């Protein structure tokens with residue numbers, strides 16, 4: 001779906017006009033293409049003294065063969081040396097005016113109280129204006145719950161406001177993220193840092209994600225094909241976001257089992273056929289749908305590694321005008337069906353070890369939206385389901401997480417009234433709508449066998465929308 | 470064949486004050502300066518009429534006619550003419566390399582005594598004709614008849630007569646040494662302030678070395694100059710801050726103040742085996758314990774041109790079972806303040822030490838109060854070939870005055886990506 005505003009403001013005349021009337025000029029975000037490096041450009045790694053994450057970050061930067069720079073400070077230099085990084089020396093005082101970075105990565109875990117937040121200021125103050133287009137700002141911290149006391153917890157919590165504000169300050173498609181890495185979870189950082197560094201996270205900004213410890217290791221993973229040998233069920237796979245999810249998981253090496261309603265069978269077969277996957281045609285709200293899905297997966301694939309609950313609908317009406325059917329249908333498809341399918345898959349042990357359930361929530365579920373009481377309830381319920389099921393699913397050495405898309409250019413949003421649509425597109429830090437592939441990449445990150453440290457979390461793919469938490 | 474190794478004693482040294490380019494020594498040749506310096510050394514140790522094992526000396530800027538300069542100098546002194554001599558050339562490492570060569574022969578028992586020296590003049594510098602003119606002149610030389618000579622001469626064009634003044638630039642990069650040092654300074658984030666502070670310390674220490682009389686028997690007046698011409702005892706960070714950058718562009722951090730000036734001068738050191746020293750009733754000041762040279766690949770790997778000592782010193786330490794902190798004095802040649810600071814930062818840096826030097830842990834830091842305690846090249850000046858002799862002679866005396874067993878480290882960087890380093894110990 002094309003974005004006419006973006007096309008217009010990026011023409012020379014459009015640029016002049018949009019500047020004069022003060023409209024934000026959305027830049028063309030860099031997006032991942034197969035074979036591209038994780039990060040294409042210099043990375044500045046910094047650390048507050050006494051942190052515990054610079055080492056893990058340096059290991060990842062070494063693995064992705066990034067060109068790394070660090071200040072001549074013990075923590076960062078030792079981390080770089082241990083990781084085998086031939087890191088260049090950064091000095092704000094003597095650096096060239098033109099020096100730019102594709103990413104700024106800062107280990108803030110050493111910040112023990114609010115006064116030490118100054119370390120974060122000192123690292124970013126001279127560097128924040130040196131971030132390239134589609135650049136990345138990534139702050140690593142300790143989850144407040146894992147902190148050693150109230151002062152550390154307070155300071156670590158403060159990072160949220162700091163990072164979210166950076167997301168709103170940086171320009172030209174750059175993003176900012178806060179990654180809380182729990183105690184003993186340092187070895188789980190790689191999949192998340194790779195995702196956030198790369199253009200795969202183009203439309204994700206201002207997010208706070210928490211990585212926990214996990215017994216599952218990603219040793220020996222092929223990062224180009226993390227899903228090799230795995231099977232992935234994607235509901236609502238024939239079009240829109242679901243199709244993009246199927247494509248990205250197939251790219252990552254998965255055998256995709258695309259599911260959709262009988263009415264869309266031919267579209268489904270066309271989409272999934274291209275990917276060498278298989279199809280399952282049914283309505284997920286049917287009484288026997290969970291059983292049929294479980295049986296299909298067990299019979300044809302011996303179980304499943306990734307389940308993506310993408311199928312969803314909207315039936316918008318203000319509450320007073322909403323019909324029974326509208327309410328029931330949205331709740332049934334968007335929420336109850338997911339619960340029933342999950343329960344059945346777990347009961348039949350169809351979800352294999354290191355399995356992943358990834359649910360599609362929505363910004364409406366986070367923030368609420370007039371005319372969407374049914375939809376927002378269902379999508380908020382998805383978040384509740386993810387939180388509540390995570391501990392149990394974690395016990396069976398699998399994970400459940402959710403992605404909450406903001407404004408994504410699809411048939412669903414193309415059907416919106418123009419004013420709502422334009423507002424939706426612009427009201428975020430990146431000043432544009434996302435693409436289905438942006439949601440798909442976030443799902444692929446959760447679905448990766450290397451993402452065992454992520455469980456019960458929600459990430460928004462919304463360009464840091466102005467609404468919602 | 471000799472299989473034992475003897476201790477090599479430093480008996481002492483002397484130099485003439487170093488002058489700035491086109492200063493008091495403008496008309497003095499390398500031979501004048503070196504001969505005068507050797508004479509002073511001969512006088513200091515009563516060497517007149519002695520046959521020494523050898524005299525080894527060298528300089529960087531030499532005329533082609535000076536193909537045997539050191540031997541010519543010896544013939545002009547009161548040494549017995551049976552004393553052999555040869556020239557050495559290893560850019561700024563020349564003087565120390567000469568000392569290492571003589572020391573190694575003494576250690577192996579091939580000779581019992583020797584002088585290591587060095588000189589350079591940037592004023593009486595050789596001027597080369599440009600390549601076109603050289604070809605014409607060679608043609609004239611080959612011509613057999615006056616007519617043929619005239620014909621060859623007629624081919625001359627005015628632009629062919631422009632001379633080639635020697636430039637202090639690296640043949641393979643085309644960059645001057647200062648520009649290379651500026652690249653290093655930038656790579657290591659060395660600030661202007663740090664460089665100026667190091668420069669002030671150099672001047673302050675050298676001035677004190679004069680004032681306390683430490684240099685009285687190490688420096689002998691020449692052509693009316695009694696102290697190093699470049700020395701500014703009242704140098705301060707505030708004054709240095711006013712200078713404009715000369716390398717590294719407009720925002721560069723390197724100035725004429727924190728870089729060594731082109732200079733003229735010469736130095737010489739007397740080395741011997743212990744038996745020779747005893748027989749001549751000359752006390753041993755210090756021993757040359759070990760030495761190590763190294764080189765960097767500044768051409769292909771783009772390593773810092775002046776970083777070779779960072780490679781040499783760890784090898785030296787390992788071989789001698791020492792750590793970087795095991796020294797009472799560090800004599801790090803100050804080609805540029807930035808280069809000294811880069812060297813120190815590199816040894817402290819876990820990344821550099823692992824990636825470049827292959828060390829498990831950083832080599833370490835040094836106590837800055839032990840660095841160039843009696844002044845360095847920034848204050849004294851740096852006649853390329855003469856710096857090694859200045860340092861060896863000064864360090865020997867410092868060690869002698871400190872205490873028996875005290876230890877000093879010498880580190881000299883040189884053009885061509887070279888580094889020459891040595892350890893000395895007090896007697």
Ligand SMILES: NC(=O)c1ccc[n+]([C@@H]2O[C@H](COP(=O)([O-])OP(=O)(O)OC[C@H]3O[C@@H](n4cnc5c(N)ncnc54)[C@H](O)[C@@H]3O)[C@@H](O)[C@H]2O)c1
Pocket residue numbers: 235236237238239240241242259260261264282283284285309310311312313333360361362363404405406407408409410411412413
């Ligand atoms: N497009 C956006 O901006 C946006 C924003 C937030 C969340 N989302 C969510 O993303 C998901 C995909 O949205 P989309 O924009 O691609 O919508 P879409 O309408 O293009 O695709 C949804 C797919 O789900 C299938 N589906 C619907 N009901 C089903 C049922 N009962 N059984 C099986 N399949 C069924 C549809 O046939 C369709 O293929 C939805 O969950 C939606 O709520 C979208």
